[in-house]
Amino acid sequence: MEVTTTERRSALQTIIYFPANLLRAMGGASMIKFLIRRILAAIPVLLAILLVTFTLSHLLPGGPFNAVGQRRMPDYMIRQLEEKFGLNKPLLINTPNDGYFPDGDDWKIIGYHTETRTEGGGTGGEVRQVEERVLRIDLLNSQFFNYLWDAMHLDFGPSLNVALRDQNVQVGDEIARRLPVSMQVGVFAVILGFLLGIPLGVLAAVYHNSAVDYVAMFFAVMGQATPGIVLAPILIIIFAVELRWVPVIDQRGQWQAGPELSLYYLQILALPVITLGVGMSAGIARLTRASLLQVLHEDYVRTARAKGLRERVVIYVHALKNAMIPVATIIGPLLAGVLTGTFVVELIFTIPGLGKVFVDSVSARDYTMIMGVSLLYSIFLISGNILVDILYTWLDPRIRFD
Amino acid sequence: MAVAEGAEPISLKEAERPRSTPIADAWRLFRRNKASLVALGTIITIVFIAITASLWTRLGLLDARTGVDAMHTINPVNQAQQDSYPDPGVCARDNQDRNPYWCGWLSGDALASVQDTYCFRDEPVADQRQWCYLLGGDSQGKDWLTQTVYGAQVSLSVGFLGATMSLIVGLIYGVTAGFYGGRIDNLMMRIVDFMYGIPYLVLVILLQVFFTEIAREYQDQERGGVVGFVLDLNKDMGGLLFLFIALGSLSWIGMARLARGQVLSYREKEFVEAARAVGASNRRIIFVHLLPNIMGPLIVSETLAIPGYIFTEAFLSFIGLGVQPGTPSWGAMISEVRTRGGFFSNRHILLVPSIALVMTTLAFNFLGDGLRDALDPRLRGT
Numbered sequence: 001m002e003v004t005t006t007e008r009r010s011a012l013q014t015i016i017y018f019p020a021n022l023l024r025a026m027g028g029a030s031m032i033k034f035l036i037r038r039i040l041a042a043i044p045v046l047l048a049i050l051l052v053t054f055t056l057s058h059l060l061p062g063g064p065f066n067a068v069g070q071r072r073m074p075d076y077m078i079r080q081l082e083e084k085f086g087l088n089k090p091l092l093i094n095t096p097n098d099g100y101f102p103d104g105d106d107w108k109i110i111g112y113h114t115e116t117r118t119e120g121g122g123t124g125g126e127v128r129q130v131e132e133r134v135l136r137i138d139l140l141n142s143q144f145f146n147y148l149w150d151a152m153h154l155d156f157g158p159s160l161n162v163a164l165r166d167q168n169v170q171v172g173d174e175i176a177r178r179l180p181v182s183m184q185v186g187v188f189a190v191i192l193g194f195l196l197g198i199p200l201g202v203l204a205a206v207y208h209n210s211a212v213d214y215v216a217m218f219f220a221v222m223g224q225a226t227p228g229i230v231l232a233p234i235l236i237i238i239f240a241v242e243l244r245w246v247p248v249i250d251q252r253g254q255w256q257a258g259p260e261l262s263l264y265y266l267q268i269l270a271l272p273v274i275t276l277g278v279g280m281s282a283g284i285a286r287l288t289r290a291s292l293l294q295v296l297h298e299d300y301v302r303t304a305r306a307k308g309l310r311e312r313v314v315i316y317v318h319a320l321k322n323a324m325i326p327v328a329t330i331i332g333p334l335l336a337g338v339l340t341g342t343f344v345v346e347l348i349f350t351i352p353g354l355g356k357v358f359v360d361s362v363s364a365r366d367y368t369m370i371m372g373v374s375l376l377y378s379i380f381l382i383s384g385n386i387l388v389d390i391l392y393t394w395l396d397p398r399i400r401f402d
Numbered sequence: 403m404a405v406a407e408g409a410e411p412i413s414l415k416e417a418e419r420p421r422s423t424p425i426a427d428a429w430r431l432f433r434r435n436k437a438s439l440v441a442l443g444t445i446i447t448i449v450f451i452a453i454t455a456s457l458w459t460r461l462g463l464l465d466a467r468t469g470v471d472a473m474h475t476i477n478p479v480n481q482a483q484q485d486s487y488p489d490p491g492v493c494a495r496d497n498q499d500r501n502p503y504w505c506g507w508l509s510g511d512a513l514a515s516v517q518d519t520y521c522f523r524d525e526p527v528a529d530q531r532q533w534c535y536l537l538g539g540d541s542q543g544k545d546w547l548t549q550t551v552y553g554a555q556v557s558l559s560v561g562f563l564g565a566t567m568s569l570i571v572g573l574i575y576g577v578t579a580g581f582y583g584g585r586i587d588n589l590m591m592r593i594v595d596f597m598y599g600i601p602y603l604v605l606v607i608l609l610q611v612f613f614t615e616i617a618r619e620y621q622d623q624e625r626g627g628v629v630g631f632v633l634d635l636n637k638d639m640g641g642l643l644f645l646f647i648a649l650g651s652l653s654w655i656g657m658a659r660l661a662r663g664q665v666l667s668y669r670e671k672e673f674v675e676a677a678r679a680v681g682a683s684n685r686r687i688i689f690v691h692l693l694p695n696i697m698g699p700l701i702v703s704e705t706l707a708i709p710g711y712i713f714t715e716a717f718l719s720f721i722g723l724g725v726q727p728g729t730p731s732w733g734a735m736i737s738e739v740r741t742r743g744g745f746f747s748n749r750h751i752l753l754v755p756s757i758a759l760v761m762t763t764l765a766f767n768f769l770g771d772g773l774r775d776a777l778d779p780r781l782r783g784t
Contacts, residue, residue, distance in 0.1 A: 045599040052600070056608045061615045225764040227713040229720050229736050230756040237749055343603055344717055348740070358604070359721060362611050370608070377601035385598065 031393070035386070042382045046375065050151070053374040054144050057367050058091055064160035064365040085160060087367075090142045147371065156375075157368040161361060171372040174357065179376070181255045182353035185345060186338030188273045193280030193334070198327065200281065201288025205323075206315055208293060216285060223282030228344035232275045236348075239271060246270055249350045256352065272345045280334060284327060292323040325395045332388030335380065424694070431776040438772020441765040448762060452554040465548035490538040490750060538751045540738060546751050550758050552730035556719075557712045557762060559642060560649065564711035565704045567650045572657025573700065579658070580665030581688060591662070597655050606648045606714065610723040613644035617726075640729035645718070649711055660703055664696035698777035706770035709763035716759060732759045 064087075065078045073081075082088045150157060156171040158164075164174065197220075204216035240248040246267040254268055295301065296319055304318045305311075343355035350356075354373060361369035422430075432438060451458075458464040537547040579590040613636075620633050636643040668674060669692070677691050716733030718724035725731045735755040739748070 041595075042599065045596050048596060049600055053604075053608065056605075056612060060608075060612055061619050221764065221767055222760075225709060225767050226760050227716060227763070229716055229733060230759055233736065233740060233752055234756065237752070241746055344720075347721060359607065362607060374601065374604050377604050378599055381601050382599045 031390070035390070038386045038389070042386075045382065046378055047148075049378045050148065050371060050375060051144070053371055054147070054367075055092075057362075057365070057370045058143075060362075060365060062365055063087070064162075064165075064367065085158065085165075086143060086146060089146065092142055092144045147368070151371075151375070156372045159361075159366055159369050161364045161366040161369060164366075171368045174369070175354065175372055175376060177256070178352065178354045178357050180258060181351060182342045182346065182355065183338070184255070184259060184269070185272045185276065185342045185351060185353065188269060189276035189280060189342075190331075190334050190338060192273055192277030193284055195281075196277065197281035197284025198288050198324075200285040201327075202292060202315075202320065204285065204289040205292035205296065213289075217289070220282040220285040220289075223278045224286075226279070228275050228279065229348065231278065232271070232345065232348040235271045235275060272342075272349045272351060275345050275348075276342065284330060287330060288323065288327050291326045292319060295319045295323040298322075325392075328395055329388050329391050332384040332386075332391065335384040335387060338380075428776040432772050435772040435775055437768045438775075441768035441772065444761065444765040445769060448554055448765070449558060451551055452558050455551045455555060458551070459548070464551060465545035490535060537754050538748070540735075540742070540751060546735075546754050549730040549735055550732070550754050553732040553735060553755060554758065554762070556640070556642065556725055556729065556731045557715060557759070560645060560715040561708040561712045561762075561766065563646055564649050564653065565708050567646060568653040568657050568707070569700060569704045571650070572654035573661050575654065576658040576661025576663075577665050577688060577692070577696075580662035581669065581684070581692070583669075587662070594655055594658055597652060600652060602652050603714075605652060606718070607723060609648040609651060610644070610718055613648065614641070614723065614726075617641070617644070637726075641724070641726035642729075645715060645724060649714060653707070653711070656707075657700065657704065661696060661700060664699060665692060668692055668695050702770060702774040702777055705766060705773055708766045708770075712759070712763055712766075732756075 063078075063082075064085075065073055065081045079088070147157065154172065156175075159169045159171050159174055200216045200220065204213045204220075207213050236248060239245050250268045252264065254265055259265060292315075296315075301314060301319050304314045309318075342351075342353060343358075345351065346353045346355040347359065354376070357369065358373045360366070361373065455464065459466060535545055535547070537545075537550070539545050540549075575590065575594075579587045617633060617636060620630075632643070674687060674691055677687050682691075715724055715731070716736070719731040719733030720737040722734075722737070724733055727734075732755040736752065739752045
């Protein structure tokens with residue numbers, strides 16, 4: 001009776017104090033300070049990436065309205081479209097000599113902008129014309145800073161791609177629709193990579209220098225040496241064309257519909273996930289093997305053996321826990337790679353994910369979409385890097401933030 | 403006296419022991435790893451074939467590089483007409499009326515045995531010479547073996563030059579930061595941290611589109627100066643120059659970090675201190691004392707990075723952003739098979755570039771492992 005109550009209490013306490021305990025385990029206040037510093041440091045990086053991407057994408061010859069491979073539009077239509085999407089403004093800085101406001105040399109007031117507003121809101125409000133002066137001293141009234149301002153308000157602008165701009169598709173919405181598709185492939189591939197890689201690595205280390213080791217390592221080296229553009233066609237030929245176990249491409253819009261526990265979903269998921277996951281598992285297997293081999297030579301493992309523990313307990317309880325530290329930290333780069341890694345797979349399996357959107361947007365000079373997708377990739381990459389550092393300190397308390 | 407007598411045999415013994423340089427040591431360790439030796443042999447073979455490819459073409463053993471001057475009749479001699487992909491081993495009539503150079507060297511039985519296939523009998527008659535597709539060909543009659551051999555040129559030069567460029571830039575950057583330390587180090591590493599947040603593929607794709615468009619825009623124009631020179635050079639290299647720039651734009655970052663870490667760990671060692679104590683200049687310390695010590699891990703990591711460059715090139719060529727169209731490349735070959743429905747028929751021609759690609763990257767992986775055992779003893783067995 002005593003025992004159960006204390007246990008219950010301690011369980012309750014565990015739940016109550018869990019956030020604080022977790023925080024302490026992860027380094028406490030120093031961790032928070034570290035996290036804030038890293039996030040603050042990421043802001044200028046993101047700004048610079050936006051600037052580089054913006055400049056580079058606008059340097060590309062041609063524009064979204066006279067894209068390569070399309071019949072050239074009349075000039076007046078291009079001008080109208082540019083005005084509509086604000087592309088007639090100067091690129092980076094709105095200098096007085098720039099061509100945005102072509103008339104006059106007056107520095108101050110260069111025009112009036114009238115707008116109808118409803119004061120008071122709703123239908124009962126008073127309708128009146130509002131007149132605003134447009135000043136030329138708006139140095140920042142340029143495409144870049146307008147984009148930046150909107151992006152800070154999470155408005156990433158309308159897509160300029162010819163297929164999307166007529167329907168007024170917003171970049172944010174389009175990314176929100178495509179990101180889950182890419183994530184499905186990426187996340188399942190990471191899971192497969194770990195499920196396949198860790199057992200292989202452990203087997204190879206436990207049966208070091210035996211046939212098992214050699215077979216496992218051969219698989220790992222082959223997996224590392226086979227790129228997606230080689231593995232995917234071979235898988236398609238074997239499983240989709242010859243055996244007809246899976247469809248070559250998804251014809252039911254299942255990718256957009258999202259994960260569900262059905263045979264069809266598994267079928268369309270299988271090949272892309274295997275293509276990506278095998279490559280990941282190869283790296284994980286080699287890392288696990290190397291790390292476990294190193295740990296098996298440590299003193300505390302010898303102590304555990306000397307105590308007379310069974311070999312299985314020594315390996316799976318004592319050694320494996322510490323050997324997983326370097327393996328766990330691979331999650332960071334994998335998280336960052338989940339998105340960019342799916343590039344290849346998406347193109348080969350014609351999955352309607354982000355990678356395809358990005359390649360299309362570059363060739364269509366869809367500036368807003370290029371910026372949006374690059375920003376998203378950068379955010380993933382940077383948060384992946386931060387995650388690695390946090391995982392390191394959490395798993396190996398000898399490492400401290402400073 | 404007795405001491406001297408006693409000491410003599412010892413010094414003799416030391417003199418007898420063969421002197422071994424670090425490179426000899428590394429080679430001795432490297433030789434133990436049989437897989438790496440095979441890999442080294444494979445790479446040397448591939449490099450040799452790639453370098454001498456145009457020689458094989460001149461000898462008539464391979465087709466022309468682009469495959470466009472090889473006016474083979476597309477409908478092969480002994481193949482059903484509905485399938486325009488030549489199967490392996492199928493021979494087609496050749497519209498060219500010139501013999502391969504080596505036909506003149508042969509005589510008697512040797513000539514008779516190859517005459518039907520490769521050489522004209524007496525007079526050049528257009529219909530008599532044949533071109534045989536050893537590994538098949540694509541729908542335009544390009545010989546797939548030729549394309550694969552010339553594709554090796556692209557992949558290998560991307561691998562080697564990408565690695566060399568990233569090694570040189572990363573080394574200079576990392577050694578400067580690590581050696582001078584302090585504020586310089588801080589600033590340089592902040593820049594590296596910043597570039598670490600840029601998604602590699604995104605930048606490479608943007609740069610490649612930019613370069614391809616620029617090259618296309620100035621295709622027909624005469625342009626002088628530096629820009630014109632660079633554009634011409636790139637055109638002559640089949641678009642490889644810009645590919646190097648795009649690939650090298652970010653790949654040196656990891657190398658710079660590694661080089662800096664290595665320098666930091668060696669900078670305070672006793673031998674560097676000793677060198678400084680006897681008045682060695684910074685330059686001497688860097689080049690004589692530091693570089694030989696830090697090169698091992700750098701070379702190993704760069705060798706293991708070569709497959710990455712090859713993959714990236716293949717992927718870029720696969721999506722049409724790599725080498726210029728018409729330049730043979732393994733990625734472009736796989737893409738061609740895919741776009742022309744090769745997954746459903748004519749699969750054998752998919753296998754040729756795939757096997758070449760996997761074999762090359764496999765060889766570099768094994769070579770890297772062997773080099774690591776040889777050059778970086780602390781990492782042995784991992």
